[in-house]
Amino acid sequence: MNSHYQTKWTNWVGNQSFTPREIITANNEAEVQHWVSYAAQHQLGVRTAGTGHSFTPVVETDGLLLNTEPMRGITKIDAAKRHVSALPKTTIGDFAEPLWQQGLALANQGDIDTQAIAGAIATATHGSGRRFTNFSATLVGARLIDGMGNLVVVSDEQNSEVLPALQTSLGLLGMLTELTIRVAPAYNLHARYETLPFAAVLDHLDEYINQYRHLSFFWLPTDASAKLYCLDHGGADDCVVKLYNEVPADTQLPNLPANERVDRSYRIYPMHYDPNFHEVEYFLPIEHTRDVLHEMRKLMLRWLPLSVYPLEIRTVGADQAWLSPNYQRDNLVVSISGEPGVDYWDYLRACDSLFAEFKGRPHWGKLHFMTADRLDRLFPRYNDFVAMRRRFDPQGTFLNAHTRKLFA
Ligand SMILES: Cc1cc2nc3c(=O)[nH]c(=O)nc-3n(C[C@H](O)[C@H](O)[C@H](O)COP(=O)(O)OP(=O)(O)OC[C@H]3O[C@@H](n4cnc5c(N)ncnc54)[C@H](O)[C@@H]3O)c2cc1C
Incomplete structure (x- = not known):
């Protein structure tokens, strides 16, 4: 039974909201197929959300919004191949225990584990570590409903040419109804937490990037910055x-110092955030790391108090997904935030100009200033993606105002 209702949809942080023509619950693949076909026949747009953690208007529609909440859970674990299949609304956290029971784990994770796997893959969500890719690159197969309402199966054996387009596709090729991802053998993480002056981090940067599985740090422009991201330590110019x-x-490591921890990987990764910020994130070639850090520090100090939120720094390894910000490039990832309700757009534009000098590519789920022309210059396979989008959705059933400007 489908429930239909009209109500406002709002994302996690509250900076994006819209009222679709109708929100319809789709319980399974057949119902997703029915409603996408219906939308295509009636020239309506149709979208679906993960858990609404994107800051960009990627979910918005004035047509149908499919609520796929019932489509959650792992459907198959192939321990020998290290492949796991799941329904689109399965959260990152939902994978933890069932994989661990089979001696498996997600190879890497980001700062939270509450996103839906379909949403995380659609936007190339990532953790940190130069030897590791984002979630998109782990997608090895999928079932989806294209813009004409056809079921398409993508894997190594079927439609494999579609995979690098589908891996990061913002839901523009179709509604994913099942995803298969590559996972890793289960592992513990030995975590070490330090609060160090900016200069000391720069002194050790190459060692941190190359000798640790995972490096990330928050640079704090002021004494007030740490608490904005729920961090316990650190004053102005600390990391x-x-x-x-x-x-x-x-x-098990006995007698660890207070700033160290060993635990299952999935217990170490997630941290807590309050919904008190809007985020911008760009990916810059890793060889520019030192220049980027020096320039960002100068820029943020110049823009205080608008730039009071911590600067988050991570690394991500290269992959082959056409719209991945890491397409054939290892990146330094730079993230900045602003306070909701404050006019900080001039500061964000100043950051965007700096990122542009380094050929920065955007995170699809975080605020950015892209145009179709810029994307064409930044993503070598941009035109191939646009052609694939037209093949899968010739009527533009999955496009909305935001994505039409970028990919129509
Ligand atoms: C507090 C916080 C922390 C974050 N930390 C990180 C981090 O560490 N690393 C990082 O990279 N990002 C991070 N993000 C960004 C976040 O991971 C991405 O925006 C991600 O897309 C959110 O997933 P979601 O499930 O909420 O998807 P949504 O934001 O709901 O949707 C994202 C896209 O997925 C599409 N989609 C959803 N389901 C389907 C489907 N079944 N078929 C086709 N398309 C679908 C939607 O239409 C939309 O285009 C963070 C965001 C927040 C708010």
Whole structure:
């Protein structure tokens, strides 16, 4: 039974909201197929959301919004191949225990584990670590409903030419009804947390990037910055640093110092955020790391108090997904935030100009200033993606105002 209702949809942080013509619950693939076909026949747009953690208007529609909440859960674990299949609304956190029971784990994770796997893959959500890719690159197969209402199966054996377009596709090729991802053997993480002056982090940067599985840090422009991201330590010009290395799944380390922890990987990754910020994130070639850090520090100090939120720094390894910001490039990832309700757009534009000098590519789920022309210059396979989008959705049933400007 489908429920239909008209109500306002709002994302997690509250900076994007819209009222679709109708919100319709789709319980399974057949119902998704029915409603996409219906929308295409009636020239209506149709979209679906993950868990609404994107800051960009990627979910918005004035047509039908499919509520796929019932489509959650793992459908298959192939421990020998290290492949796991799941329904689109399965959250990152939902994978943890069932994979661990089979001696498996997600190879990497970001700062939270509440996103839906379909949403995380659609926007190339990532963690940190130069030797690791984002979630999109782990997609090895999928079932989806295209813009004409056809079921399409993508895997190594079927429609494999579609995979690099589908891996990061913002829901523009179709509604994903099942996803298969590659996972890793289960592992513990040995985490070390340091609060160090900016200059000290720069002194050790190459070691941190190359010798740790995971490096991330928050640079704090003021004494007030740490608490905005729920961090316990650090004053002006400090960095709150996280360094993780992999240790075997059964490792116990007694007598660890207070700033170290060993635990299952999925317990170490997530941190807490309050919904008190809007985020911008760009990916810059890793060889420019030092220049980017120096320039960002100068820029943020110039723009205080608008730039009071911490600067988050991570790394991500290259992949082959056409719209991935890491397409054939290892990146330094730079994230900045602003306070909802404050006019900080001039500051964000100043950051965007700096990122543009380094050929920065955007995170699809975070605020950015892209145009179709810029995307064409930044993503070598941009035109191939646009052609694939037209093949899968010739009527533009999945486009909305935001994505039409970028990909129509
Ligand atoms: C507090 C916070 C922390 C974050 N931390 C990180 C981080 O560490 N690393 C990082 O990279 N990003 C991070 N993000 C960004 C976030 O991971 C991405 O925006 C991600 O897309 C959100 O997933 P979601 O499930 O909420 O998807 P949504 O934002 O709801 O949707 C994203 C896209 O997925 C599409 N989609 C959803 N389901 C389907 C489907 N079944 N078929 C086709 N398309 C679909 C939607 O239409 C939309 O285009 C963070 C965001 C917040 C708010």
